[in-house]
Amino acid sequence: MIQRPQRIYLVFFLLLFMGTAALIAFLLGTAYVEKQHQAEVNARNVVAVLEARLEATLRRTQANLEELAQRTPLPALSLAARPQYAAAMQRQLALPARHFPEIVGLRLIDAEGNVLYASDRLLPQANVRDRSYFIALSQHPQLSLFFSEVTTGRINRSLQLYMAVPIRTPQGAFAGIAMAPLDIGYFQQLFDGVDLGPHGVITFRRSDDGRLVLRHPARPGTVNQTLHNNPMHQRVEAGEQQGVIRFYAAIDHIERIYAFKRVGDFPFYVAAGIASDDFLAQWHATLLGTVVVSLLSLVLLAWLLQRLRRSEERRLHASGELQASEDRFQQLFNSVGEGICGMDGQGRYLFSNPAARHLLGHADEAALHAQDLPGLIHGQQADGRPLPPADCLIRQAVQQGQTVHEADDVFTRADGSLLAVRYDAYPLLKDGKNVGTVLLFQDIGERKRQQQQIAFLAHHDALTGLPNRILAEDRFCQLTGLAQRHEERLAMLFLDLDGFKTINDSLGHDVGDEMLQAVAQRLQSLLREHDTACRLGGDEFLLLLPGIRGMGGVEGLALLIGRILHGLEQPFVLQHHQLSTSASIGVALYPDDGGDFTTLMKKADTAMYHAKDAGRNTYRLFDERMNVEAQQVLRLRSHFMAALEAGQFVLHYQPQVRLEDGRVLGVEALVRWQDGAQLIAPAEFIPMAESSGLIVPLGEWVLREACRQAVQWQQEHDSPLCVAVNISAVQFKRGNLEHTVAEALAHSGLPPQLLELELTETTLLHQTEAVLHTLSRLSELGVRLAIDDFGTGYSSLAYLKRLSVNKLKIDQSFIRHLAEDADDGNIVCAIIEMARKLQLQTLAEGVESQQIAELLRQMGCEQAQGYHFARPLTAAQLHAYLQAQRAGRPS
Numbered sequence: 001m002i003q004r005p006q007r008i009y010l011v012f013f014l015l016l017f018m019g020t021a022a023l024i025a026f027l028l029g030t031a032y033v034e035k036q037h038q039a040e041v042n043a044r045n046v047v048a049v050l051e052a053r054l055e056a057t058l059r060r061t062q063a064n065l066e067e068l069a070q071r072t073p074l075p076a077l078s079l080a081a082r083p084q085y086a087a088a089m090q091r092q093l094a095l096p097a098r099h100f101p102e103i104v105g106l107r108l109i110d111a112e113g114n115v116l117y118a119s120d121r122l123l124p125q126a127n128v129r130d131r132s133y134f135i136a137l138s139q140h141p142q143l144s145l146f147f148s149e150v151t152t153g154r155i156n157r158s159l160q161l162y163m164a165v166p167i168r169t170p171q172g173a174f175a176g177i178a179m180a181p182l183d184i185g186y187f188q189q190l191f192d193g194v195d196l197g198p199h200g201v202i203t204f205r206r207s208d209d210g211r212l213v214l215r216h217p218a219r220p221g222t223v224n225q226t227l228h229n230n231p232m233h234q235r236v237e238a239g240e241q242q243g244v245i246r247f248y249a250a251i252d253h254i255e256r257i258y259a260f261k262r263v264g265d266f267p268f269y270v271a272a273g274i275a276s277d278d279f280l281a282q283w284h285a286t287l288l289g290t291v292v293v294s295l296l297s298l299v300l301l302a303w304l305l306q307r308l309r310r311s312e313e314r315r316l317h318a319s320g321e322l323q324a325s326e327d328r329f330q331q332l333f334n335s336v337g338e339g340i341c342g343m344d345g346q347g348r349y350l351f352s353n354p355a356a357r358h359l360l361g362h363a364d365e366a367a368l369h370a371q372d373l374p375g376l377i378h379g380q381q382a383d384g385r386p387l388p389p390a391d392c393l394i395r396q397a398v399q400q401g402q403t404v405h406e407a408d409d410v411f412t413r414a415d416g417s418l419l420a421v422r423y424d425a426y427p428l429l430k431d432g433k434n435v436g437t438v439l440l441f442q443d444i445g446e447r448k449r450q451q452q453q454i455a456f457l458a459h460h461d462a463l464t465g466l467p468n469r470i471l472a473e474d475r476f477c478q479l480t481g482l483a484q485r486h487e488e489r490l491a492m493l494f495l496d497l498d499g500f501k502t503i504n505d506s507l508g509h510d511v512g513d514e515m516l517q518a519v520a521q522r523l524q525s526l527l528r529e530h531d532t533a534c535r536l537g538g539d540e541f542l543l544l545l546p547g548i549r550g551m552g553g554v555e556g557l558a559l560l561i562g563r564i565l566h567g568l569e570q571p572f573v574l575q576h577h578q579l580s581t582s583a584s585i586g587v588a589l590y591p592d593d594g595g596d597f598t599t600l601m602k603k604a605d606t607a608m609y610h611a612k613d614a615g616r617n618t619y620r621l622f623d624e625r626m627n628v629e630a631q632q633v634l635r636l637r638s639h640f641m642a643a644l645e646a647g648q649f650v651l652h653y654q655p656q657v658r659l660e661d662g663r664v665l666g667v668e669a670l671v672r673w674q675d676g677a678q679l680i681a682p683a684e685f686i687p688m689a690e691s692s693g694l695i696v697p698l699g700e701w702v703l704r705e706a707c708r709q710a711v712q713w714q715q716e717h718d719s720p721l722c723v724a725v726n727i728s729a730v731q732f733k734r735g736n737l738e739h740t741v742a743e744a745l746a747h748s749g750l751p752p753q754l755l756e757l758e759l760t761e762t763t764l765l766h767q768t769e770a771v772l773h774t775l776s777r778l779s780e781l782g783v784r785l786a787i788d789d790f791g792t793g794y795s796s797l798a799y800l801k802r803l804s805v806n807k808l809k810i811d812q813s814f815i816r817h818l819a820e821d822a823d824d825g826n827i828v829c830a831i832i833e834m835a836r837k838l839q840l841q842t843l844a845e846g847v848e849s850q851q852i853a854e855l856l857r858q859m860g861c862e863q864a865q866g867y868h869f870a871r872p873l874t875a876a877q878l879h880a881y882l883q884a885q886r887a888g889r890p891s
């Protein structure tokens with residue numbers, strides 16, 4: 001599709017082209033007509049001159065011949081009289097023949113055709129009876145003049161045209177002829193003097209039959225040729241005396257303009273033809289030149305127009321781009337979130353974008369015009385005091401043409417409120433000259449608030465708002481600096497809530513969070529003004545108490561700690577729950593126990609564990625022995641890891657017996673650490689393994705090994721033996737228990753119903769939905785579940801119903817004194833009864849005597865485990881034990 005500017009150029013170009021072509025055509029046409037007219041005039045002029053000359057020549061010759069005919073005495077016209085008249089007639093003939101060069105000679109011929117007298121040399125006995133003029137004139141008495149065809153003269157062999165007049169007697173009888181041969185060469189010379197161009201032609205013809213007398217230039221074989229269908233001759237034949245005609249000559253196929261004219265009343269006409277190519281040669285050259293120049297001009301014009309069009313297109317494109325750029329700029333200017341204001345060299349308002357007016361609260365832009373902008377928006381400081389004009393960086397930028405980069409300050413809004421901004425000021429340039437200032441600013445109020453928030457969160461605990469460990473360390477440095485200067489002591493208290501996990505797990509995290517917030521508030525209320533309470537995470541707090549010496553040393557500190565412990569003991573009311581808690585506190589002193597934050601915190605932490613061990617809700621001051629113990633624990637931990645990797649753990653198996661018949665139904669797998677010759681009991685490393693998380697890989701190994709061993713027994717003894725494995729609460733929390741169990745079963749090939757997992761009540765109490773889910777998935781696997789140490793925790797009956805538990809293992813603390821303690825008996829009876837109703841199996845742990853075994857059997861307990869039947873045995877020992885039992889003998 002042609003674009004509009006291109007179309008305009010095309011139309012313009014075509015109009016110009018047509019106009020130029022029309023003008024050239026007109027000029028060339030005019031020139032053509034002019035040339036043709038000129039040629040006609042030339043031809044006419046030539047013909048007129050030639051006709052005049054020819055007519056004069058013929059007329060003169062005719063007059064001479066007629067005079068000769070009249071003067072010639074008739075008697076002289078006989079052969080007989082010739083001698084008599086020869087001399088006189090010779091003189092008479094000689095005179096005119098001498099004066100007229102066109103005449104070859106004059107001759108007198110008698111009625112028999114004998115040439116009697118001649119002005120020139122005469123052939124002897126010449127007779128012209130056969131000549132056309134003699135025949136015509138002798139036979140046609142009415143003829144008074146006759147011209148012959150062009151003939152070659154018999155004497156001088158030149159071309160001649162015989163002109164003859166008759167001599168008649170007074171009675172009209174034919175007596176002879178006076179004749180003059182006209183020299184064609186004479187006429188030829190006449191024609192030769194005329195220049196009609198390279199292809200010009202002059203013809204001299206008879207008007208009756210068109211026979212050619214003379215042609216210039218001569219063309220051999222054409223003389224005496226008649227004409228047929230020649231348009232010029234047709235016009236002569238039609239009686240035209242003279243005229244002009246243009247046609248192609250049949251003889252040479254050249255187009256000419258011919259002017260023709262009859263020669264007086266003689267039977268001749270003369271024609272001058274100028275070839276079109278000759279008279280138009282210049283016109284053709286002009287035409288060619290004009291066409292070439294025109295074409296070149298047109299090409300040049302087209303090129304120029306093309307360039308013009310391109311340049312116009314470029315201009316339009318550039319102008320479009322400029323407009324688009326302008327629009328983009330305007331759009332950007334209007335939509336940018338940053339405020340932009342312009343002012344002149346005196347700081348007077350010039351322009352602003354919508355964001356600037358919005359941020360500054362000026363709805364009406366017209367009201368801003370010519371106002372002093374620095375004074376209007378930058379007249380106040382952040383605290384509300386006036387900003388002296390000398391301190392206004394914007395005014396300085398305006399006055400001194402300076403640039404301001406990223407200055408943070410406040411601007412005054414239209415309603416007088418302050419707006420926190422970051423602004424830049426740049427000189428406003430026009431043609432390289434500074435004509436004012438552009439101010440760019442953005443609202444940084446929100447950013448500032450966020451930065452403050454981030455800064456706060458970086459140093460505070462998000463939940464309680466208390467300083468965090470980073471700020472605690474910072475405060476510690478400040479306080480120890482002060483303590484150094486005043487030779488004071490500083491106490492660092494590591495406080496851990498007692499039983500917080502139970503509250504969190506049983507009542508939910510919302511209540512737990514509220515509890516922590518309440519504890520934080522209470523701690524702050526219990527502390528002195530210059531004390532610092534921080535939250536380290538979870539239920540751990542760190543308290544920094546300076547000025548210990550001033551408060552009476554450790555005794556004073558003990559009083560303060562006592563107040564804190566007492567204060568925390570007071571119930572909290574949270575979400576309709578009245579909750580009680582307590583705290584265990586470890587204390588480390590600066591500079592007594594260390595000079596740096598980390599050392600003191602570790603020591604306070606260690607001391608806190610001792611407070612926990614001491615029964616909780618109390619505090620312990622750090623002493624070096626604690627450190628030694630802590631070191632031992634650390635060493636044990638790394639030792640344990642190495643042992644796990646080295647495969648130093650073994651399983652012992654304690655039989656579980658059916659009380660009814662003493663038959664071994666299963667075994668409990670109990671892990672031991674074979675540390676060289678020393679066999680370490682689980683009570684010494686399981687707590688550490690649980691606290692360090694190492695119980696997870698250890699538990700996996702126990703499961704795999706127990707399953708493997710159970711399969712081996714199955715193969716050795718043909719009867720199924722259930723293996724019970726203890727599962728720690730940590731394994732529930734951190735390990736992928738279902739996966740581990742499924743893998744152990746799959747790897748060993750043990751049927752799931754021969755694996756029993758022993759879970760403590762505490763595990764079930766602390767875990768909630770997650771535990772239920774895991775248990776139901778384990779139950780789906782087909783493994784059995786037993787609750788270990790039953791009776792020591794707080795299992796609710798609802799729990800037992802919901803869980804797919806198969807067995808309750810009654811804790812050995814109830815069994816040990818069963819025979820003597822009635823309470824224990826009642827408890828055990830109640831457990832057995834409850835289990836029966838819930839269709840759960842019962843197993844009594846720690847059965848050490850036959851008496852107790854019998855009592856339990858009577859109470860309805862189904863199974864028992866204890867030293868009475870067997871201590872935990874190695875695999876080999878158990879193998880022997882089982883064989884012995886099968887054989888009916890005690891091992």
Ligand SMILES: Nc1nc2c(ncn2[C@@H]2O[C@H](COP(=O)(O)O[C@H]3[C@@H](O)[C@H](n4cnc5c(=O)[nH]c(N)nc54)O[C@@H]3COP(=O)(O)O)[C@@H](O)[C@H]2O)c(=O)[nH]1
Binds near residue numbers: 726
């Ligand atoms: N998570 C895991 N815990 C395990 C694993 N192996 C053991 N344990 C736990 O360690 C606790 C101590 O076990 P252990 O020292 O082996 O003591 C067991 C028995 O030897 C002991 N017992 C058995 N009968 C009697 C008895 O008649 N008198 C008496 N004084 N003690 C006896 O009781 C322990 C078995 O108790 P329980 O597990 O509750 O059935 C132990 O509590 C295990 O939980 C392990 O692989 N993973």
